[in-house]
Amino acid sequence: MSQDVAPAIGQAEPANQPAAQASGLEYPVLIPVPSEPDWKKWFDLQVPGIDSVERDYLLSTAAEPDGGYELSIVLPSRYSPTDVTGAGNIRQRAWEIIGIWFMNQGRFHDAIEIFQSLYTHMLRFESDAGRWTHKGMPLVWLSECFFHLHFPVHAKRYLMYTLCEDAICYGPEKRAQGSGVYFRARRGYGMSDHLVSEYTRIAYDKAQKLGRDGWFPERLLAELDDRWMSESPTGMEFSSYVANSIYIRYLMSHLGKTRGMTLEWLAHYLVSMIPGCRAYRRELAKTTDFDVLGSFEGPATDFRSELGRYFLCECKDWNAPADFTTMAKLARLLDSVRSRFGILFSKNGISRGEGNRYAEREQLKVFAQHGIAIIVISEPDLEAIANGESFLSMLRSEYEFVRLDLSKPLSTTCQNSQPRSAKLRSGAKGAGRTRKKSTK
Numbered sequence: 001m002s003q004d005v006a007p008a009i010g011q012a013e014p015a016n017q018p019a020a021q022a023s024g025l026e027y028p029v030l031i032p033v034p035s036e037p038d039w040k041k042w043f044d045l046q047v048p049g050i051d052s053v054e055r056d057y058l059l060s061t062a063a064e065p066d067g068g069y070e071l072s073i074v075l076p077s078r079y080s081p082t083d084v085t086g087a088g089n090i091r092q093r094a095w096e097i098i099g100i101w102f103m104n105q106g107r108f109h110d111a112i113e114i115f116q117s118l119y120t121h122m123l124r125f126e127s128d129a130g131r132w133t134h135k136g137m138p139l140v141w142l143s144e145c146f147f148h149l150h151f152p153v154h155a156k157r158y159l160m161y162t163l164c165e166d167a168i169c170y171g172p173e174k175r176a177q178g179s180g181v182y183f184r185a186r187r188g189y190g191m192s193d194h195l196v197s198e199y200t201r202i203a204y205d206k207a208q209k210l211g212r213d214g215w216f217p218e219r220l221l222a223e224l225d226d227r228w229m230s231e232s233p234t235g236m237e238f239s240s241y242v243a244n245s246i247y248i249r250y251l252m253s254h255l256g257k258t259r260g261m262t263l264e265w266l267a268h269y270l271v272s273m274i275p276g277c278r279a280y281r282r283e284l285a286k287t288t289d290f291d292v293l294g295s296f297e298g299p300a301t302d303f304r305s306e307l308g309r310y311f312l313c314e315c316k317d318w319n320a321p322a323d324f325t326t327m328a329k330l331a332r333l334l335d336s337v338r339s340r341f342g343i344l345f346s347k348n349g350i351s352r353g354e355g356n357r358y359a360e361r362e363q364l365k366v367f368a369q370h371g372i373a374i375i376v377i378s379e380p381d382l383e384a385i386a387n388g389e390s391f392l393s394m395l396r397s398e399y400e401f402v403r404l405d406l407s408k409p410l411s412t413t414c415q416n417s418q419p420r421s422a423k424l425r426s427g428a429k430g431a432g433r434t435r436k437k438s439t440k
Helices: 036-046 052-062 067-078 090-104 108-129 136-148 152-170 182-188 193-215 217-222 245-252 261-272 324-336 359-370 379-386 391-403 420-424
Strands: 020-022 025-027 277-284 289-296 310-316 341-346 373-377
Touching: 036 052, 036 090, 052 067, 052 090, 067 090, 067 108, 090 108, 090 136, 108 136, 108 245, 136 152, 136 182, 152 182, 152 193, 152 217, 182 193, 193 217, 217 261, 245 261, 245 379, 261 277, 261 289, 261 310, 261 341, 310 324, 324 341, 324 359, 324 373, 359 373, 359 391, 373 391, 379 391
Parallel strands: 310 341, 341 373
Antiparallel strands: 020 025, 277 289, 289 310
């Protein structure tokens, strides 16, 4: 994967230092970008053989104040997914070098736009071609960007994604030489040699068993334990939420087909992407099992300070709205573990109506009587998250809706101005008295 030694941005590259190998390409360390008159010469050295017109377009666009965003939109339409996949690819290299250019300019948010769009394009290649490709290069650079933004939780997570990709590409044995993961994990994050080796082996084994699901490093990382999560989010990072929309849509396309398992994996992923939150799937208690168990860590000054440390998620991938019994059962389960917060992931929302037999009414009564807030995430909400809405902001909005007994949430989704409560209570009046349950 990427470079073997990574000096600080702006530090000169040692003259005799070899570059590490990744997917058959050489990726240099972050060398200083020269002043503007020398940009073209520098770019030609980094991307030999690139067309001069293409080079000039990339550099001139990058120099604009919104260059990162503009190129993240233009490059996917300018280059096909096949154009930027595989070893020795000039266009992939040009895409990467533009991202490195932004990093050397200290424009890390722009660099994130560039590398995220490249990662997304590689995922599209996998979907179109029906085969896996090594995506470690953009992932390791995303880790570097978050590191320099002082987002240690994000940086570590993307480094672990890179580890999973390298495990698929290079096999179950760790790679200490020529690896962009090993030296970062050992020197940057203090991970032991044993832990790096163990995670590499497990990621490789899981990838062989999971098939297409294992093409997503997000899924492979979810199969590992949480010993790698040793960092705490910084103040600015605490409210940041970054999720992979393609992975979310991939899981959503399988709802209703896997007896509820897919919704559990989706819930686990969304919860795990909250900075400072650990997520556990299918944890067993003595009398029941938890679909997803969440645990907040670190200081909290926003709405999470009221929720307590532990919360539970129940997942219902049903063809009908979740009913009164589902809501009441989750409330009792939360009360039994002394938890004040729960999330009901229900594909078709919850039943609603004026009487006490509806889930909506029970949701409000549980908070009024026991101080337990249960919020509902339905399919329209999942679609909004896939379109870019922050799951963390959604949780805050829905928590305030329940806690303050509002007629509508204080904030609504970006998709339309309709209060989300109408979507959460998606069942028609009286729905849920007889439910057709095709899955869990």
